[in-house]
Amino acid sequence: MRSIVDLFASLDSALAACMKVAVVVMGIFVSFAMVTGIVSRAFLGIQVFGLEELVLMAAMWLYMLGAALASREKSHLSADFIEAFSSNETLHDVMRLIATAISVVMAAFFVTWSYSLFAWGIEMEQVTPVFSIPQYISQGSLFVASILLLLYAIRDLIHDVGKLSLKG
Numbered sequence: 001m002r003s004i005v006d007l008f009a010s011l012d013s014a015l016a017a018c019m020k021v022a023v024v025v026m027g028i029f030v031s032f033a034m035v036t037g038i039v040s041r042a043f044l045g046i047q048v049f050g051l052e053e054l055v056l057m058a059a060m061w062l063y064m065l066g067a068a069l070a071s072r073e074k075s076h077l078s079a080d081f082i083e084a085f086s087s088n089e090t091l092h093d094v095m096r097l098i099a100t101a102i103s104v105v106m107a108a109f110f111v112t113w114s115y116s117l118f119a120w121g122i123e124m125e126q127v128t129p130v131f132s133i134p135q136y137i138s139q140g141s142l143f144v145a146s147i148l149l150l151l152y153a154i155r156d157l158i159h160d161v162g163k164l165s166l167k168g
Contacts, residue, residue, distance in 0.1 A: 016072055019065045026062040030055055050130030057128075060138040064145030071152040090167060097160040104157050107150035114142040 033055045040046045070076040083092055121136035128135065 012072070016069065019069055023062060023065050023069065026058045026065075030058050030062060033058070050128070053128040053130055053133065057133065057138045061141045064141040068145045068148035068152070071149050074156070090164075093160065093164050093167065097157070097164055100153060100157045100160050103153045104150070107146060107153045110146040111143070111150050114139075114146040118143040 033051055037048050037051045037055075040048050067076070086092070118136055118139045121134070121139040124135075126135040127133060
């Protein structure tokens, strides 16, 4: 059992490293592309056709992978009002479990929805106007991120259930 957990931990670490590299590369690309577009248009009077569609694709992946990384590292936004009003650790754990269970359900809905969008994008064969990049490439970011969010939510649910069961 321990070797399976170690395998998943290794896979998770490798995936996180790849996501971090992708987020940095896309962040740099989006930043420089935006500056290039603004400078070329405002100061040089040159239109850079297709730059917006490249920025949009990269920004979608940047945002979605960033959300997945935040979920992995548990650094995403949360509104933990109970912790502000109560010092009861068991109550905190129960509320965290409820919130995580709701997150798992919502993430499952997002996986279903994003898969439908991704499959529809493949079926419709829509492409961007300048470079003819298939739209499903940006739509795929939603599908990949929702799968990752679901997996991390399930991980958190298992952790929360285990933490609460050890107290009981």
